[in-house]
Amino acid sequence: MAGSGSAHLRGDAAILSVEDLEVEYHTAAGAFKAVAGVSFDLLPGETLGIVGESGCGKSTTGRAVLRLDPIAGGTVRYRDDSIDTASPRRLRELRRDMQMIFQDPVSSLNPRRSVKDVVTEGLAIDGRSKKERDERAPAVLEQVGLPSERFAGMLPRQLSGGQAQRVAIGRALALQPGLLICDEPVSALDVSVQAQILNLLEDLKKKYELTIVFIAHDLGVVRSFSDNVLVMYLGKTCEFGDAVEVYDRPAHPYTRGLLDSVPRPDAEGGFEGPALTGDLPSPLNPPSGCRFRARCPIAQDRCATEEPVMREIRPGQYAACHFPLD
Numbered sequence: 001m002a003g004s005g006s007a008h009l010r011g012d013a014a015i016l017s018v019e020d021l022e023v024e025y026h027t028a029a030g031a032f033k034a035v036a037g038v039s040f041d042l043l044p045g046e047t048l049g050i051v052g053e054s055g056c057g058k059s060t061t062g063r064a065v066l067r068l069d070p071i072a073g074g075t076v077r078y079r080d081d082s083i084d085t086a087s088p089r090r091l092r093e094l095r096r097d098m099q100m101i102f103q104d105p106v107s108s109l110n111p112r113r114s115v116k117d118v119v120t121e122g123l124a125i126d127g128r129s130k131k132e133r134d135e136r137a138p139a140v141l142e143q144v145g146l147p148s149e150r151f152a153g154m155l156p157r158q159l160s161g162g163q164a165q166r167v168a169i170g171r172a173l174a175l176q177p178g179l180l181i182c183d184e185p186v187s188a189l190d191v192s193v194q195a196q197i198l199n200l201l202e203d204l205k206k207k208y209e210l211t212i213v214f215i216a217h218d219l220g221v222v223r224s225f226s227d228n229v230l231v232m233y234l235g236k237t238c239e240f241g242d243a244v245e246v247y248d249r250p251a252h253p254y255t256r257g258l259l260d261s262v263p264r265p266d267a268e269g270g271f272e273g274p275a276l277t278g279d280l281p282s283p284l285n286p287p288s289g290c291r292f293r294a295r296c297p298i299a300q301d302r303c304a305t306e307e308p309v310m311r312e313i314r315p316g317q318y319a320a321c322h323f324p325l326d
Contacts (some may be wrong), residue, residue, distance in 0.1 A: 006019050006020065006039030006310060007309075007310050007311055007312060007318060008039070008040070008240040008241075008310055008312075008318040009039055009040070009041050010041055010043065013043055014041035014042055014043055014077075015042055015043065015044045015078070015079060015178065015179070015211050016041060016042045016065070016076075016077070016078050016179060016211065016213075017041040017075075017076075017077045018038065018039055018040050018041065018061075018065060018074070018075070018076050018077075019039045019074055019075050020037050020038075020039055020073065020074035020075070021035055021037070021038045021039065021061065021064060021071065021073070021074040021075075021076065022035055022036055022037060022071070022072040022073035022074050023035040023057070023060050023061070023064045023069050023070070023071060023072055024070075024072040027284075029284055030284055032282075032283040032284045033072070033235055033283065034057045034060045034235055034283060035057045035060050035061050035064060035235050036057075036234075036235035036236055036286075037073075037074070037235075037236065037237075038057070038061055038074075038230075038232065038235070038236070038237050039074075039237065039310070040230050040237070040240065042179075042211050042213070043211075044178075044209070044211055045205075045209050045210070045211055046211055046212075046227045046228065047205065047211075047212040047213075047214055047225060047226045047227050047228075048212070048213050048214065048226060048227070048228050048229070048230060049214045049215075049216065049222035049223075049225065049226030049228070049229040049230070049243060050062070050213065050214070050215045050216075050229075050230045050232060051216060051217065051219060051222050051229060051230070051231055051232070051258070052217070052231060052232035052233055052238075052258075053217065053233070053258075053276075053280060054217065055234075055280050055283070056232040056233055056234060056235070056280070057232055057234070057235040058215045058232050059103070059183050059184070059215055061215075061232070062100070062181045062183050062213055062215050063100075063183070064076070065078075065083065065098070065181060065213065066083075066095060066098055066100060066181065067083055067084070067086075067091060068100075071083075071084045078094060078097075078098060078179065079178075081094055096122075096126060096175050096177070097175075097177050097178045097179065098177055098178070098179045098181070099122075099171075099172035099173070099175065099177040099179070099180055099181070100172065100180075100181045100182075100183065101165075101168050101169055101172050101180065101181070101182045101183065101185045102168065102183050102185075103183050103184040103185065103187060103188060104188055105161055105162075105164035105165035105167070105168050105185075105188065105189075106156055106157075106159070106161065106164045108168055109156040109164060109167060109168065109171075110156070111155065111156050111157060112155070113155075113156075114152065114153050114154065114155060115141070115146070115151050115152055115153070115154045115155075115156070115159070115167055116134075116137045116141075116148070116152040116153065118156070118167055118171055119137055119140045119141060119167060119170040119171045119174055120133040120134075120136060120137050120140070120171075120174055121171065122171060122172075122174050122175045123136060123174055123175065126175065136174065137152060138152070140170045140171075140173065140174050141170055143170060143173065143204065144166040144167070144169050144170040144173070144200060144204075145166060145200065146163065146166055146167065146170070151163070151167075160193075161188060161189050161190070161193065162189055162190075162193035162196060162197060165185060165186070165189065165193075165197055166197070166200065168185075169185075169197075169200065169201070169204070173204065173208070176208065177210070178210070178211060179210070179211050179212075179213070180205075180210050180211070180212045180213070181212075181213045181215070182201070182212060182213065182214045182215060183215045184215055184216050184217065185197060185201070185214075186198060186216070186218075186221060187216065187217065187218065194221070198221065198224070198225055201225070202225065214226055219247070219258060219259060219262055220262070222243065223243050223244070223247050226243045227242070227243060228240065228241060228242055228243060229241065229242075229243045229246050229247075231246070231252065231254065231255045231258070233254050233280075233291060233292050234280055234281065234283060234286055234291045234292070235283060235286075235291075236291055236320065237310060237320060238252045238254045238255060238292065238319065238320055238321070239251055239252040239254075239255045239317075239318065239319045239320070239321075240310065240317075240318045240319075241314075241316055241317035241318060242316055242317065245314070245316070245317050246317065247259065249314070249317075249325075250325060251313040251314065251317055251318075251319035251321065251324040251325055252292075252319040252320070252321045252324065252325070253292065253296050253297060253298055253321065253325060254276075254292045254295075254296070255319075256325060257276040257295070258276065260276070261276045276295065277295065278294070278295045281294060287304070288304055288305065289302075289303050289304045289305050289306055289307055289308075290303040290304075290306075290307060290308055290320075290321070290322070298323055300322070300323065302322050303322055303323075306322070308320040308321050308322050
């Protein structure tokens with residue numbers, strides 16, 4: 001079972017378990033940890049939302065799960081395999097069952113290939129015959145709401161943003177994965193198109209029993225789509241718990257600050273208190289103790305000298321804070 005810093009992990013029942021994950025980048029100004037000890041897990045069929053400001057490390061975390069970014073420390077286990085120690089050959093096999101949808105739908109697609117070839121390129125890499133790919137393409141396009149007779153021969157530049165993202169989703173689903181990592185899949189789309197893509201993902205999740213990591217900065221989207229939510233700040237985990245509970249009763253001051261920063265059309269219902277102020281500190285020189293203390297309205301002396309660990313604040317709700325909100 002997990003230690004105190006990862007008390008929210010749920011043991012061997014998880015299909016994906018990430019513990020003390022670290023990702024380190026090297027720059028001309030020095031090395032820094034973009035992800036510094038993040039832990040989370042997913043049970044089969046769950047959706048985990050990861051939220052935080054730009055630069056908090058949420059996209060890097062998603063990429064590291066697939067080892068698209070090098071892992072500097074910690075462990076990533078998918079089913080019975082250790083992703084962090086898997087050989088290149090085994091990793092290639094595992095990635096058939098772990099697919100990713102990227103933020104920019106157009107730039108993630110090969111501009112010179114037809115839609116039919118794009119959605120089946122995973123099958124081609126997997127060694128499937130051209131006949132099998134040609135037979136599979138119409139079904140994949142139909143699944144994501146793009147009739148093959150109209151869209152199969154198009155190029156990505158001929159698609160709208162929503163259509164391009166549907167193609168990207170189809171490409172990810174063609175190999176029938178068990179785990180889908182969505183890296184801000186709707187942030188570049190219009191609001192009306194966002195709803196269509198989210199409804200599509202929800203339908204596909206139920207139909208194929210997908211387990212999903214959903215990365216976003218839009219708190220409303222994450223609440224509506226996720227079972228649990230993980231809040232990150234400057235490479236660290238701040239809070240974890242049921243999405244509705246975390247949004248209705250945040251335990252960490254950073255989570256509350258994020259919620260207070262969302263413009264509200266109505267004067268009733270929101271939290272009282274100031275929105276977040278200031279900018280993220282440099283990851284090259286993070287604050288001592290609690291990384292959020294420099295912006296925290298309730299920080300005390302202890303926050304500068306002792307780093308908080310994840311602990312259960314309410315049943316099923318965890319936060320890394322010395323002075324959690326009541």
